[in-house]
Amino acid sequence: MFGAALLVALREGLEISLIMGIIFSYLRGLNRKDTFKPVWIGAGVAIGLSIILGIILYLFTGSEEWNGQIYLETAIFFVAVGILSYMTFWMKKNSRGMNKGIQASINTALNNDSGSFQLVLLAFLTIIREGLELVMFLLAISVEGKGDLLSLSSGTFVGLIIAVLIGWGIYQGTTKINLKVFFQVMGNILIVVAAGLLINAIHELIELAIIQPGVYLYNWENILNRHSAVGGILHALVGYTDHLSSVQLIVWLVYIIPAIILFNRNKVKTVPNPTA
Template sequence: MLANYLIGLREGLEASLVVTILVAYLVTTDRRHLLPRIWAGVALAVAVSLAFGAVLTFGPRGLTFEAQELIGGSLSIFAVGFVTWMIFWMARAARGLSGELRGRIDEAADGSRWSLVVVAVLAVGREGLETALFLWAATQAGTRAATGITTPTWEPLTGAALGLATAVVLGCLIYRGAVRINLTKFFTWTGAFLIVVAAGVLAYGVHDLQEGRFLPGLHDLAFDVSETIDVNSWYGTILKGVFNFSPATTKLEAAAWLLYVIPVMALFLLAVRRRPTAPPAKSPSEAPASSAA
């Protein structure tokens, strides 16, 4: 649940900051009459994200075991690539996000009445789609039984929902100037955490493809600590739920984990060290834009 909570919190806070910037700019420039278009775009983005999540969850059912493994493994690997791009994009582009969104609003306000709706859908929808995809991949990895059949559980979804709810509350507080968050540190720590989570999802995606016989080495184990680490114990549950740790890990899974986490973490930490320090906010009313800019 912790991993899904943090995923929901991080992605939800990104979306909340985007909405905060959009709303704050319209209010500051005395264009409150355009706010309903922003909220319509946000609602549409949420609906599309929920529909995408439903398709991912219920779409593969009824297929053969091999087809399910191929779809599950491929989407897990795709989700890892997507979230990796998101982590580096946020680290690189966050400082200019506020100005970019303001420019889009100015252009959309002079266009058709649907232009602002499209701006909100694109700005928020990207976060929603990548959240749905990554949560699905992480949930599949965390809820599959030893038999290879996915057992439904509300625990990962509950964790993600709590994270999203926390992000919405924080977004409202940031907008009102009631709370300030060091977003640089927040996205740095959560980015590093998500890299480790993504490595586990990648390893599980490889395992899916091995079970579907699309990759070799299913029984070629790198290590097996099943007798030492009980997956049903509290610590086994944490390791599995947060990091997708498998007591019996194949050599190909271990190789995928190491070949992902070592270079990606090194590049991420290097990018963080090179990132200039953001200037302090000028006033509480500018806090949303300054924090995300």
């Protein structure tokens, strides 16, 4: 659980750091450091609401079993897979134009009478999306880890600290990182993480007897138990299970193969033929 939480927190945290860095760098370039405070207020409110929502949802999916909990956990897995997949592809598509889009929003805010409020709103809306995404991913990881709060919180903390340090280094101009390569690598890793969450979602459906498991392909409980140290790490990162069913494998392949191909596909720009 620690490793999965660290990866997700690093990915989401770095995106937040980059966005905040773009905002502050542009405002600094305009010699408008007086507008930093509204941005911090908007970011703080978004982070606070994300934390509160995360705590509430964590309490609902804690170690105490209650009627209907398994249905909620199943829904969390599917929602996390959907959001994680969408976010990964969205970032690849929009990362190049993100800088200009944020600068345009800042210009609009500064040229408006309610500029301070618009800066608060800009920071809030930008960060709340990433915060809610992070909450959903961590919640799904928590569910599959059966509420191991220590591993979850420590992995999240380390991931966010690394993200903040990288973001601060980029803002100060002391750190250079190829963001295209970074997001490409992280995107592939997170697709694998999402596929692992999907395996757990299918496992929940099998437990609910909504679908049949087919046949179990192996039993490695005595070889590499998913509750062991190594097995637990693999389970958190890639959805490893010591009892893999044929249905889980089929769903995993149906998801991960097209996702990896589409994510790594480079669009070929076609040049129109000159007309005679």
